[in-house]
Amino acid sequence: MIDIFTVTGLVLICTIFLCLYRVIVGPGSCNRLIAANTIGTKTIVLLVIIGYIYGRGIFLDIAVAYAMINFIATLAMAKYLEKGSVC
Amino acid sequence: MIAPWDLLTGLLIVLGLFFMIAGPVGLIRLPDVYTRAHASGKCDTVGQALILLGFIIYEGFTFDAVKLLLLILFIYVLSPTATHAIVRAAYVLKIVPWKRGGERQ
Amino acid sequence: MMDKEKVFRQCITFCVLFAFWILLSGYLDAFHLIAGAVCSAIVTFLSYDSLITKQKKGGVFKLLRFSFYCGWLFIEILRAGSDVAYRVLHPHMPIDPQIITFETPLTDDIARTVLANSITLTPGTITIDVNGGTYTVHALTSDTARDLTDDRTIEKRVARIFLDAP
Numbered sequence: 533m534i535d536i537f538t539v540t541g542l543v544l545i546c547t548i549f550l551c552l553y554r555v556i557v558g559p560g561s562c563n564r565l566i567a568a569n570t571i572g573t574k575t576i577v578l579l580v581i582i583g584y585i586y587g588r589g590i591f592l593d594i595a596v597a598y599a600m601i602n603f604i605a606t607l608a609m610a611k612y613l614e615k616g617s618v619c
Numbered sequence: 620m621i622a623p624w625d626l627l628t629g630l631l632i633v634l635g636l637f638f639m640i641a642g643p644v645g646l647i648r649l650p651d652v653y654t655r656a657h658a659s660g661k662c663d664t665v666g667q668a669l670i671l672l673g674f675i676i677y678e679g680f681t682f683d684a685v686k687l688l689l690l691i692l693f694i695y696v697l698s699p700t701a702t703h704a705i706v707r708a709a710y711v712l713k714i715v716p717w718k719r720g721g722e723r724q
Numbered sequence: 725m726m727d728k729e730k731v732f733r734q735c736i737t738f739c740v741l742f743a744f745w746i747l748l749s750g751y752l753d754a755f756h757l758i759a760g761a762v763c764s765a766i767v768t769f770l771s772y773d774s775l776i777t778k779q780k781k782g783g784v785f786k787l788l789r790f791s792f793y794c795g796w797l798f799i800e801i802l803r804a805g806s807d808v809a810y811r812v813l814h815p816h817m818p819i820d821p822q823i824i825t826f827e828t829p830l831t832d833d834i835a836r837t838v839l840a841n842s843i844t845l846t847p848g849t850i851t852i853d854v855n856g857g858t859y860t861v862h863a864l865t866s867d868t869a870r871d872l873t874d875d876r877t878i879e880k881r882v883a884r885i886f887l888d889a890p
Contacts, residue, residue, distance in 0.1 A: 533625055533677070540632055540670070543640070550643035554655075562652045562709040569701055570642060570659040573694065577639075577667050580674060580687070592686050593748065599690060603697040610704035614711045638805050645812035653862045654821055656850055657808055664845070665805030668798075682750045689747070695801075699844035703851055706862065710852045716862065719820050 534585060541581045548574050565609055572602035628673040635669030638662045651717035652709045660702035667694055730772075738768045789885045790838075796881070797842060804847040811864065823852070824869050825860050828879060835886040842878050 551574070554567035576595050583591025612618050645658025671691050678684045717723065745760035746752070811819055830836055840851045843861060848868030853860040863869035871877070 533628070536629055536632065540636060543636055547639055547643045551646060554643075554646050560652070560714065562705060562712070562714065563655065565705050565708075566652065566655055566659050566702075567646060569705065570646060570663055573663045573667055573698065574639065576690070576694070577670050580671065580690070584674065584677075589683055589750075592683055592690070596686065596690055596693070596748070599693050599697065603701055606701040607704050610701075610708045614708040638809060641805075641809035641812055645808065648812060648817065649819075651821075653850070653852075654819060654864065656862075657848070657864055658812055660844060660850060661801070661804045661808045662812075665801055668801075682747065685747055695845075696841070699841045699850075703840065703844060706850060706852050710860070716821060716823055718822075 537585050544578050569606045628677045631669050631673030635666045638666035650723035656706045664698045734772045737772045801845050807847040828857050839882045
């Protein structure tokens, strides 16, 4: 089972590199922000997989916290693009 | 002999990985911000839900399984909201939507 | 009367926060439980107003109907994902994007939020802007756009949950 998890993690890293193409090339900040948000979602799954490979439950808590931080960061960036300031 | 639960876990993970790969491919192929938001918002939500569901089945009935379920629900609520915020920013910045036959951005 | 409702709301908020604490800590010994109770009490005292707002009658039934709706939404999201994946992986990319606006008769704020998120999660549409009762929606194909403006399946379902029927 651990082998399957390892392969899944490697494939996920490859898809993160595909998203990174859009972050580097993408015209305008909105494209980059969408790609960055996608990378964030994939990182959550990757954290859970790492937790299961090394058998450490603490990674699940990190994943929950990361989900919230990713959401707030995306929201703040979108607000900044929209209005020119965060508040 | 593989246990049926492990088989189900593997199946769900492979299915989730398919969606996880389709998302970035759409991110690269589609022509403008709005259509890319479709790809990133939906494929990723489905993919992560299927993979984490596989982990719940692998885990059985424990605290960690409930935590994973909570994580799925979080992403279900948060992912559409984040996509909505980004697309709204693009709309306010007056980025012109791509029409059929137009030039890709 | 007012006081009783306030205490009730504080109790529910405390229970939800304490359950969340137990879930995230995972330890059931005395130290962690007491620390969790103290923390939940402080947070409840500071912010009991924001989690549970003023309720009309039938909150429990609303929650029950909402969980059934979540089940229906899950299948719909699976369909949405496969639809987008098919269009993306197709060599010619059969998409015809367009922006449409429509009015909704829903008045409740939570109902409107649920409708907006549901539109984003169902096949081929994402919500761009909600201004009062006017929704601006980006649709991937003309079929899905027509579904939204003519059939209004999602809107009827949301209206049935919140008893906010037009």
